[in-house]
Amino acid sequence: MAKANVSLGGRDILDLDSLSIEEYEMILQTAAEMKKIMKRDIKKVPSLRGKSIINLFYEPSTRTRTSFELAGKYLGADVVNITTASSSVVKGECLRDTILTVQSMACDAIVMRHPIEGAAAYAAEVADPVIINAGDGAHAHPSQGLLDMFTIREQGKDLKGLKMAILGDVLYSRVARTNIAAWTKMGADVHVAGPMTLLPHDIESLGVTVHKRVEDAIEGADVIDVLRIQLERQKKGLFPSPREYARIFGLNEKRLALAKPDVTVLHPGPMNRGLEISWEVGYCDNAAIRDEVQNGVAVRMALLFLTLTGGKQIENID
Amino acid sequence: MKTLIKNGRVIDPSQNIDAIMDLLVEDGVIKEVAAEIKAAADEVYDADGLIVAPGLVDVHTHLREPGLEAKEDIVTGTMAAAAGGVTTIACMPNTKPVIDNSIIVSGIKERAAREGYVNVEVIGAISKGEEGKELAEMIDMSEKGAMAFSDDGHFVNSPRLFTLAAKYIGAFDKVLISHAIEPELGHEGYMHEGAVSARIGVPGIPAIAEDIAVARDCLIAEYTGAHVHIAHVASKGAVDIIRGFKKKGVNVTCEVTVHHLTLTDEACATYSSATRVSPPLRSMDHVEALRAAVKDGTVDAIVTDHAPHAPEEKDVEFRYAPCGFTGLETSVGVVLTDLYHTNIFTINEIIGKMSTEPANIFALKAGSLKVGYPADVTIIDLNKEWTVDNTKFYTRGKVTPFQGKHCKGKAVATMVAGKFVMRDGEVCKR
Numbered sequence: 001m002a003k004a005n006v007s008l009g010g011r012d013i014l015d016l017d018s019l020s021i022e023e024y025e026m027i028l029q030t031a032a033e034m035k036k037i038m039k040r041d042i043k044k045v046p047s048l049r050g051k052s053i054i055n056l057f058y059e060p061s062t063r064t065r066t067s068f069e070l071a072g073k074y075l076g077a078d079v080v081n082i083t084t085a086s087s088s089v090v091k092g093e094c095l096r097d098t099i100l101t102v103q104s105m106a107c108d109a110i111v112m113r114h115p116i117e118g119a120a121a122y123a124a125e126v127a128d129p130v131i132i133n134a135g136d137g138a139h140a141h142p143s144q145g146l147l148d149m150f151t152i153r154e155q156g157k158d159l160k161g162l163k164m165a166i167l168g169d170v171l172y173s174r175v176a177r178t179n180i181a182a183w184t185k186m187g188a189d190v191h192v193a194g195p196m197t198l199l200p201h202d203i204e205s206l207g208v209t210v211h212k213r214v215e216d217a218i219e220g221a222d223v224i225d226v227l228r229i230q231l232e233r234q235k236k237g238l239f240p241s242p243r244e245y246a247r248i249f250g251l252n253e254k255r256l257a258l259a260k261p262d263v264t265v266l267h268p269g270p271m272n273r274g275l276e277i278s279w280e281v282g283y284c285d286n287a288a289i290r291d292e293v294q295n296g297v298a299v300r301m302a303l304l305f306l307t308l309t310g311g312k313q314i315e316n317i318d
Numbered sequence: 319m320k321t322l323i324k325n326g327r328v329i330d331p332s333q334n335i336d337a338i339m340d341l342l343v344e345d346g347v348i349k350e351v352a353a354e355i356k357a358a359a360d361e362v363y364d365a366d367g368l369i370v371a372p373g374l375v376d377v378h379t380h381l382r383e384p385g386l387e388a389k390e391d392i393v394t395g396t397m398a399a400a401a402g403g404v405t406t407i408a409c410m411p412n413t414k415p416v417i418d419n420s421i422i423v424s425g426i427k428e429r430a431a432r433e434g435y436v437n438v439e440v441i442g443a444i445s446k447g448e449e450g451k452e453l454a455e456m457i458d459m460s461e462k463g464a465m466a467f468s469d470d471g472h473f474v475n476s477p478r479l480f481t482l483a484a485k486y487i488g489a490f491d492k493v494l495i496s497h498a499i500e501p502e503l504g505h506e507g508y509m510h511e512g513a514v515s516a517r518i519g520v521p522g523i524p525a526i527a528e529d530i531a532v533a534r535d536c537l538i539a540e541y542t543g544a545h546v547h548i549a550h551v552a553s554k555g556a557v558d559i560i561r562g563f564k565k566k567g568v569n570v571t572c573e574v575t576v577h578h579l580t581l582t583d584e585a586c587a588t589y590s591s592a593t594r595v596s597p598p599l600r601s602m603d604h605v606e607a608l609r610a611a612v613k614d615g616t617v618d619a620i621v622t623d624h625a626p627h628a629p630e631e632k633d634v635e636f637r638y639a640p641c642g643f644t645g646l647e648t649s650v651g652v653v654l655t656d657l658y659h660t661n662i663f664t665i666n667e668i669i670g671k672m673s674t675e676p677a678n679i680f681a682l683k684a685g686s687l688k689v690g691y692p693a694d695v696t697i698i699d700l701n702k703e704w705t706v707d708n709t710k711f712y713t714r715g716k717v718t719p720f721q722g723k724h725c726k727g728k729a730v731a732t733m734v735a736g737k738f739v740m741r742d743g744e745v746c747k748r
Contacts, residue, residue: 094630094633094634095634095635096633114635116635116636116637116638117518117519117520117589117636117637118518118520118588118589118635118636119635121588121589122589122635122636136519137519137520137637138519138520138521139518139519139520140519171521174519177517177519200511200515200516200522201511201512201515201516201522201524202511202512202513202515202516203516205512205513205516205517206513206516206517
């Protein structure tokens with residue numbers, strides 16, 4: 001598909017590697033306008049009236065799916081959710097046919113969450129509608145990366161030169177890969193730490209500094225991104241016990257004190273309290289976790305707006 | 319019936335020939351190779367400017383018959399071989415049912431003789447059903463013409479069973495072919511573990527999964543004295559291990575595929591299911607080690623591991639795709655383009671590894687233009703330019719990572735037992 005590069009109109013949003021810094025900028029500035037709409041009494045504008053968006057989710061999701069759904073609805077689009085557990089997928093329909101089927105219903109965008117890396121790229125090759133990757137396996141989750149960037153900037157921080165610490169399960173994390181790609185592109189100094197069994201082999205090739213102790217990554221950090229630990233990783237033997245994980249690798253108040261006083265703590269959610277993040281840290285003033293959720297809607301409004309309209313930045317939307 | 323192939327550059331590593339010569343074929347066998355042959359013939363083939371080589375021998379292919387004919391069958395698979403310049407192929411036993419008894423071996427050989435376009439050798443299973451539990455009836459299969467034995471597609475996970483197999487069939491001078499990948503280390507992996515997998519998020523398989531398995535099977539070869547042939551070697555660690563055992567005089571041979579010599583894991587970065595294969599495409603340091611191992615003789619054969627799949631099986635998400643892709647119709651073009659015209663291998667090395675040496679490993683009467691040998695001949699135009707177009711393939715498996723590749727060099731005629739089975743890319747009617 002030949003899609004123009006001058007704007008985001010008609011563009012598939014598959015990962016943050018393939019967007020430029022200028023494009024990040026356009027999305028974040030548009031999101032700021034969108035956030036104003038969210039704060040109105042009547043949070044609805046007709047910008048995407050007559051557009052239809054399909055949320056095609058092959059994995060369970062609460063915040064991402066709801067957030068995309070509300071984003072579309074606030075902009076006046078019709079949004080339909082397909083969860084594959086109750087669709088033809090259980091009858092054995094292949095991804096190509098599912099995509100072509102929803103395309104035939106004249107949808108304008110497909111927001112897709114899928115457990116396999118590259119599924120969004122595959123969908124983009126098959127389909128004409130805009131594909132927005134809402135997470136493909138351990139590869140990418142671009143709207144999460146953008147909302148994290150938005151949240152960091154909202155805290156008055158410019159990414160360039162900042163020390164960013166990513167803690168935990170990088171191996172299976174699309175959020176980690178997305179943020180590493182975006183943050184290194186923005187000139188931040190990215191550090192990762194966690195059990196070596198949960199860090200990809202050759203992770204240094206991504207341009208990050210690896211630490212075996214989380215304390216070294218946290219020391220002087222401006223931003224800490226705590227990744228969710230899935231409990232099945234422990235069942236697969238990748239670390240001995242939740243207890244040891246929390247004790248050695250979890251973010252608690254004592255470790256948080258090693259960071260800059262104004263450190264921003266991010267977590268893509270849902271949190272495992274007492275495992276990768278302590279109760280206290282999750283609710284402390286430095287935690288921007290609920291801001292992330294709110295900003296998620298604004299960023300997704302911006303993505304839908306920019307890809308489904310001319311793709312030009314807006315100053316004031318009415 | 320006499321055919322005279324005139325003025326070609328005859329390259330026959332089995333006789334150390336590399337010269338402009340004529341080749342006379344009569345009644346299906348090589349009659350004479352000489353500087354100038356003046357005998358009358360039914361057909362004179364002008365090979366001026368072309369390479370005349372012993373027919374290519376590909377000891378690692380999948381014909382998918384019986385049971386998996388949606389992927390390939392003996393007719394389409396042997397047509398693909400003929401089209402690609404390959405005169406003898408050996409087919410792997412991971413069919414449905416598995417080729418694990420003599421009646422299936424006989425059945426394939428008979429059907430191939432009746433309907434096939436090239437010579438077909440059959441590789442029987444080491445274990446019943448390739449389940450890795452009990453030995454299959456390998457001696458019985460040998461007596462019905464099985465060339466070698468393998469549980470290809472699976473590593474024989476039990477060291478005891480592989481040792482027993484080596485003792486049992488080694489006594490009958492048959493070769494065991496090892497699909498040497500330790501399954502547990504990579505059981506959740508879908509591509510080579512390295513910088514690319516770290517970046518694109520696809521779970522990786524560490525190269526040591528291959529190295530460990532290769533080391534084990536080399537040790538078993540040493541212990542039992544049986545001949546073990548390592549299939550599709552793809553890691554630098556594995557070739558180092560094999561080199562060491564060969565130096566000690568252990569009866570180990572190995573093969574490398576065309577794709578492992580020419581592609582890296584960067585090809586997986588688009589998540590194309592055409593790049594999913596086992597062993598996985600590896601990084602450039604591995605590719606360079608494989609090329610060096612071909613040069614120094616550690617690697618004995620270049621194969622395709624032609625593994626066709628039905629389109630609907632490959633047209634899926636990366637992880638869901640079965641491993642493997644088609645290779646018989648692209649091997650000569652890709653090898654000449656990426657390894658000959660780039661001065662990595664000489665044409666003599668290529669013909670040695672794609673014909674003479676694999677024939678020798680399995681004691682096949684092939685891979686040579688000696689007088690009295692079957693007249694299996696591949697005629698190659700080193701400079702013919704063409705583009706890989708899977709819509710023109712004879713194989714049923716259309717998926718290839720080389721689709722659209724611009725190639726220089728192609729087999730332009732294939733002769734099996736004195737008869738042309740392919741001319742100018744077109745398979746001849748039987």
